[in-house]
Amino acid sequence: GEGEIARQVRALVGPDVPIAAALDLHGNISEEFVNTVDVLAGFRTYPHIDMADTGAAAARLLDHVMQTGTRPAKAFRRMSYLVPIPFQTTDMQPAKGLYENLTEVEAQGALSASLFMGFPAADIADCGPTAVAYAETQAAADAAADAVADAYAAAESEFDNDTFTPDAAVAYAARAAKGAGQGPVVIADTQDNPGAGGVSATTGMLRALIDADAQDAAIGLIVDPHSAAQAHELGEGARAVFRIGGHPGLPDDSPVEVEAVVEMLSEGKVKAIGPYYGGTMLDLGPSACLRIGGVRVAVSTRIAQMADREMFRFVGIAPEMQKILVVKSSTHFRADFTPSAREIIVARAPGPMPFDPADLPFTRLREGLRLSPNGPVFGAARAAAARPDTGGSTGGVQI
Template sequence: MKIAVGGFQHETNTFAPTKADYAAFAEGGGWPPVSRGEEVLAAVAGMNLPIAGFTEAARTAGHQVVPLTWAAASPSSYVTEDAFERICGQIIDDLAGLRGVDAVYLDLHGAMVTEHFQDGEGEILRRVRATVGRDLPVVTSLDLHANVTPEIVALSDGLVIYRTYPHVDMAKTGERAFVLLSGLLQGRHYAKAYRQLPFLIPLTGGCTLIEPAASIYAALEEIEAEEGLASISFACGFGPADIHHCGPSLVAYGGDAAAAERAADRIQAMVAEQEAAFGGDILPAAEAVREARAIAAGRPGKPVVLADTQDNPGAGGDGDTVGLLEALVEQSAEGAVLGLLIDRESAERAHMAGADSTVRLELGAKSGQPGHKPLVADFKVLRLGDGAFTCTGPFYEGARMRLGPMALLELNGVQVAVASKKVQAADMEMFRHLGVEPTERPIVAVKSSVHFRAHFQPVAERVIVAAAPGPNPVDHSLLTYRNLRPGVRLMPAKG
């Protein structure tokens, strides 16, 4: 078979300060830059990405894979109309120019909001359908944080969603998408069951390494087998998106419609039973630091990891608020390190000053968020880096980072790793690039919500989620929604 493959990924926080223009996709934000045609396959080869997993599975099965365009950018505010039209236009133009295509696979996210469309993926699929017609099989993989709309379900023949957060199964999800597509290519027809759930889940509440998500996601494969389904998926949704269809959802596919509906009902009941547990635990920054210091003093040898979730670049933050850093400095958390703080100006000034120098900086708060101020001080420049390295952790495995000038700074015994390009701190190599071994530090603070857990949690004495300034509040009631459909609770109901 001849299968066209492409992808267009963005997770949109409509409350974030910075939009994703075409340049953001050209940089990639930790993933490969926008690629077209054969360069797509080289760009994603060996990486933990759905399109890489799908392509390998399809080729192993003897099919021809024809790449269109693949693009991704760091989560942020709206995708600009120009960026969307240019990238989506490439996908559609190349697809329209193909002959003899038997199927289409799209590596999408599911939470893209553009300046002109609330449902970016729905619009992509609408245009794909207008190009290839209704009869050609179209299968899509989505992020666990997809806000799955009725249009996405209606316009695709199959959706396969990640089952891990941290997303260590992205390539595996691509393989699962190929299996689902294979059934369609063999003439099978699947009934769909779709549910939208009535409350928003904070990012930290959906971590599959802890409850309640751990048990629910573990049950998917079991229920899938028991009901004889081709696939069942649960998406936690992406809460900081002010759109009509924001929120968690379920999608099931099976040859028997009753079995698909029954499976969806079973998972929905499990989620409802555990609703209160999805709220998650979080401590104010100063309290989180005090607790981390006490734990590190009492049980030295393994780091306490602090998650600066509300300024997570993986949730739309710019990674430049300094609230948690200030708490560490004020409490003289000797040996602690925070990263990555995104501030190109400060990184470049550190490079100009040179290693072993002292330089006065207005560190952070470059994105202009109201009420956010930089940390003004004389910092010691410990080490410098060019930002070029390859990640080794389970989430970013194989990702070739190009973060621009980087610097390790120190103030009052606390160190901070500064980078020039935005990416969430989910891999130890981001610290090791600057000579910091995270496993040897008493406290490691990361600007990440959950993805860091894949690499850091196995070596941590404890993980503490800290509440510091940023556009991804754990408590969605702090945000002003204008487009959310009626009846959806902004937070899980408390038990």
């Protein structure tokens, strides 16, 4: 989309007016886009808490162009493998080091260097990681882009981090919560992250909590307008059977039918004050806290990624006081939850958005791109197998 916007802007203003852009770290950047704009800067944090800083960086590059009257030399590189969304986080290695390295690359002579990790769930030829660098000379720009690309290539094996099944995640969290330290063990329910195509309603992690008789545990948000309305009709303190969550597009993800207590009701007006939302007012609609034994469920009417502790507090759940927290998010929650978390782990409960890009039915990627670190390579045979008209997948991913 941004590529088409840039094309139309260039057509409107002509070749002499400089164009600057600031883009998400997850940008799938085309060479055409880089050639169309004069300068480009990318986010350096995931969770994304540096949007304003990135806009300022793009403005400084634009100012340089306007002050000098010349366009800097530019260099663009494509890299060879995709990375699962949760492990792109700049809070942990190796992404943390890759983004810290950009400052060093700029200190070595580049005006600007950006690493775009790409957003894997995009079946387009331009999907994937890229490096973009600007400098006073073409040699310096090429050296900077090569340095970013080489560092990314060298980090491939370091991206192999652990994930858990739902039951294993809850069992691990329960054990860890008994150890030294304070705060909850936070479990990212990554395959139902509404920031990447999830519905924030799947029940795999909720079932695992209930089956384990977890205590001092909470999960949110479960987007379920019917359960929220039922809770409001019954009132606080009521006990009733609810059918919570469920995603009809997934096998065996039926609602959890269970008796629960309505602990607290809310109209869903939330000021999300953490670093990611930054004071944004959210309207989650009629919402409730439903308690099932030692498990509390934050149920809402409207969808939003669980990336702020206020999204538990608004229904009376104190996140810092829990032993286990399950969040419908992949990474953005880290900005607000990390300071109070004992530990953070990633679970792969069934969900609409696969953790591993290799599980997606790609048909249009560029030949030779590895679909995960040290993983399978995309090619014509894989594309043909994914097309419905060749007897392959219908595009529905079962996990």
